[in-house]
Amino acid sequence: MNINRILILIGLALLVALPFVAAAYFMHLVIQILIWAFIYTAWSLMGRFGFVSFGHGAFMGLGAYIPALMWTFWGVTPWIGIPIAVAAAVLLAVIVGYPCFARRVVGHYFALVTLALSQVVLLSLTAARDITGGSLGFTQKAVGHSWYALQFPEKTYFYGIAVVLWLAGLVIWQRIDRSISREALEAIGEDEDAAAAVGIDVMYQKMRITMISAALTALGGAIYGQYFMYLNPETVSGITVSLQIVFAAIAGGVYAMFGPSVGALLTLALTEGLRVWFGTEFIGAANTIYGILLVLCIIFMPQGVVGALQGLKFRRTPQGKSVRRISEA
């Protein structure tokens, strides 16, 4: 039994033990971290290959709003609403992704097209204020403890859901990481023409990873919506959320399985810690420091926290195995 197995077992044991010892506030934080970690991991599935999307706010917005609206207005259970939301996000990813890839919209242009996409969803949600409440936000119909409505006032249930979700995200990450697709996508990320020349189906690979990433992001958004009950267009879609996703994932490191999760842990611990530290008198102080740290992080640690640590580790191995830095992507 190697050391990694033992570490994983200890980690799982801690995750199981947590709800029995932790206070409600702490549980609330951990649930948020896990949901965001899942979403950041979903983004990194694309981001690690250099397909930088600023449009994941769009997928998250659809994922959060569709089940909540369907439940509140038509009484449709989230068990149906969530698959519909995921399907809608995948459809949107196909509608925008296919022409993007077919027309070779890459780099800056891809980032800015997807940025426009997340603004489209944000503004549409705001404009439909008769249904969604616009920028005032929207609270879905609460029924107390119910599996049918996927609503649990008690945090333990959502903790369980969030843990399963997060682990599923890591498993998907690892399966892709160990598949031949990863090699293909890395080749595409470095040079599309060369990748096509050696027989890689560029369109198929890019579409597949985009659809998976969009679907998972929508699923994360849906669980976020079920947990918080209150939704606001600004907090689940648009440029701010898209940037938040990109930043946290990059800060943690997109090339390592736990990188995005570490990003979620660090950013949330940081914002929450700063918020508690400064209190409510200095609105903006927490984010001011957050912004400075982001800039410093990008300048001095472009491969992310986990990437930096791994870089140290791998530099010592004799095989010369190295972690690709983001600056080479």
Next chain:
Amino acid sequence: MDLYLLEAIINGILLGGVLALLALGLNLIFGVIDVVWISYADIVMCGMYGVYFLYAQYHLPLPLAFLLAILGSACLGVLVHKLIIAPVLNAAPLNQLLATGGLLFFLQSFATLLFGTDFRNIGVRLPVLEVASMYLSFARLIAFGVALVGAFALYFFLKKTYVGTAIRAIAQDREIVGLMGIDQRRIYLVVSAIGGALAGLAACLLALQYDVHPFIGNTFGPVIFMICVLGGLGNMLGGFFAAFIISLIIAIGGYYWSTELSYVLAFTFFIVLMFIRPRGLFTP
């Protein structure tokens, strides 16, 4: 033709002037330094706060307040370049994008911290013109005129002066200009200062029409990128025309539906056009 529609269209074109000015600044920076300032609209926000405090709080004469705001924004541009862009100049484009994105978070939050989230107006009431029974905002008319003058001034600066020629040379080939005796770093600073000054000028013009608040950059920041990309990043003339196309869509959409939906329309138009012409409308 419907008179109200015509009024909306004219007001749209007038707004396009200011957007064109901002697109010029962003394109200049991109064309020369090869970095997209995601936080460009937030420099405008800082400029607007500058105008507000100098004029409405400290009661300086308006022209002086404008001048100081433009100078301040130019200094801010230089500062941004020195502190944030210069260290990532050789990093991947994505990292440069993200570094200025971090600046966006910083500027918005810092403004919230300093000034709160109140909407502030400089309280200059300009008359509304009535032309052929249409109502045109005088503030927008001035903004349009000044923006055009600013654009032409920039054009002549780039065409006729030594520094302008050096700037265009760098945009064409950044490897070779060093051999021609041009100090790249100095030109970068000049360009950042001009970019900042253009943002400051736009801030003065926008302060006449809109209330300033910490998140005002989010309302037109994405629109400016869209305009630049539509015109072809770095293509100044393209960006200039794209500004009017987009502002017309927004104006007409706003007339028939609502403001948000008009932006949805503009963004959708942008996405679709990117599929048809991936390198921008005016790039062959």
